[in-house]
Structure formats: structure tokens, C-alpha cells
Amino acid sequence: MKARSAIVRTLGAAAAAGALAWIAVTGGATGTPTAQDSAALAAVAGENPGYAVEDYNYPQADRILAEKNIVLKRGDGHITLVDCASGTGFLEVWARSKDKICFQVSGNSGWLTMEIPSVYGVKGNDYATQVDMTVGTEEKSFDIAKNAWTAVGESADEQGREHMLVEIRSSK
Template sequence: MKARSAIAARPKNKRFVGTVLAAAVAGALTWLALPGGTSASGNSGTHAAAPVAGEAPGYAVENFDYPQADKILAEKHIVLKRGDGHITLADCVSGTGQLEVWARNKDKICFQVTGNSGWLTLEIPSVYGIKGNDYATQVDMTTGTEQKSFDVGKNAWTAVGESADDQGRAFMLVEIRSSK
């Protein structure tokens, strides 16, 4: 009796496996027979089928450009160029340990500093004072072809640009570097 049920089960398993295999082969042949970019529903696309990636995964390349810099320039008239993400433009909030930049014809501009160190290149014209935070901060400024660097005191106001220049020339803030 046992031999009979085992024998009877084999043809059913073979038929099932054969049916599944036939369906898979038919599906593969149908897919291969379709012209590039045409689906079974009749929609045609402009792209031919191509492998998503080669043998190795793709690489992400960080260019350090400041995110949404165009939007910030349009809304706040501040040019933010590049940085490592540890110095970011922020809404000014007292008591938060932000770096405060003061410039002619602008409201106070605040930056949040995070991590052990950070850098940001930017353009803010006519900067005359910076209030430091808990970080050791240096700023680079230009006037004409001349470039000057200033050390910003921790948690203190520092005169920079025209307020520190004996000729009172307007300086543009071009870089901020901070470290703990």
C-alpha cells in the first residue's frame, strides 16, 4: 500500500513542477520578445532596459555645496557656498549658543555650530561685529584684494571688518572656521 501511494504521488509532483517551469519559461520568452521599452499593457517608454548597476555599487560623491543655497539667497540675500555641515544658518534664538554675525543693512545673522569642528564659505558684505559662542572661531574677510583673518572671542563680542580697520573700509565675510 505504501509503495502505491508513493508511486501515485510522483506523477502529480512532476506535473506540478512541469507546469510551473513551463509558465516561467513562457513568461521569460514573452518579456524577451517585447521591443525595448514596451510593456505588456502596450505602453511604450523612451528608455530601453538597462542594468541598474554594474558589478560594484555606485558611489555617492559629496561636493560640500550648501543645501538650498539658491532659496536662501533669494529669501535672505545671503550667499552660502560650501561647508562640512557643522556650521549652518539658523533662526536667531537667544540663549542657544549661536554664532551671531552683524552686518550693515542686514538684521542679525545666526549660525548654529555642532560637532568638534566646522567650516563654511559664504559671502556677507559689510560685516562689522561677531558674537562668539563656546567654540574657538576664526573668520576670513576681504576688502578689495586684501584678506584679513580675525579670531572671535569665545562668548564675547569681537570687532571685525570696518570696526577693526583703521581706515574704516567695508569688509566681506568669506569664511568661518570653528573648533572645540
């Protein structure tokens, strides 16, 4: 009997302690939010970042324009500008106005819009790639050979006109 009585007292004390802990944690909340609760929630919500919404603008495009004089506009993130010396298997774009410009392609497909003037050659990689170019108001598309050089722009134009590279599209 003494053992049962001790167990009942212990369980009663534990239940009371749990109830007191609950009241302490909830601040004695009755389930109805107070103005103080709402203010605390608003303060916490105001500190958190908002939702991320993809706008497809190329990250750090302003810095790239300032440093490399390359206009990168929008893309899906699967074609990115890289340092040509950092590896192999890149898509290489050659322009009279710049050194070799390299792009890494990842995933099953990708696209990137840009403005690179005076492009005359592109070396493909393992992806099927098309480039869109403009000359004046005229638009031209070129299929790029895999892992080989393809003449594009002025080197493929009968009149030798300067072409601007405006889009790259790649897929596996």
C-alpha cells in the same frame, strides 16, 4: 507501505509544483538574457535616481539670496544658516547691511564660505571659530572668542574700512 507511498507521491507532487512555479516566475528563462529582458532592466534602471555626488554647494542658496540677500556658497554641512529666534548657542554675525545673522554649528568641525558685506562683530559659541574677511584685495583672519563678542572687520580696522565675511571655520 501505504504511508511511504503517500509520502513519496506528496514529495513528487511538491517537487513538480515547485518546478512549475520556478518556470512561471522566471518565464522559462534558460539563463541567457533575451532582448526583452535587457529592455526591462534598462527601463527599471532608467527610472531610478542616479548616484548622489556631494559638490559642497549650499542647498537652496538661490532662495536664501532672494529672500535674505545673503550669499552662501559652499560648506561641509556642519555650519548652517538658522533663524536667530529658533534657539540659543548659535554663532552670531553682525553686519551693518543686515540684522543679526545666525549660524548653527554641529559635529566636530565645519566650514562655510559666503559673502556678507559690512561685518563688524561676531559672537562666538562653544566652538573654536575663525573667520576670514576681505577688504579690497587684502585678506584678514580673526579668531572668535568662545561665547563672547569679538570685534572684526571695520570695528577692528584702524581705518574703519568695510570688510566682507567670506569664510567661517569652527572646531571643537
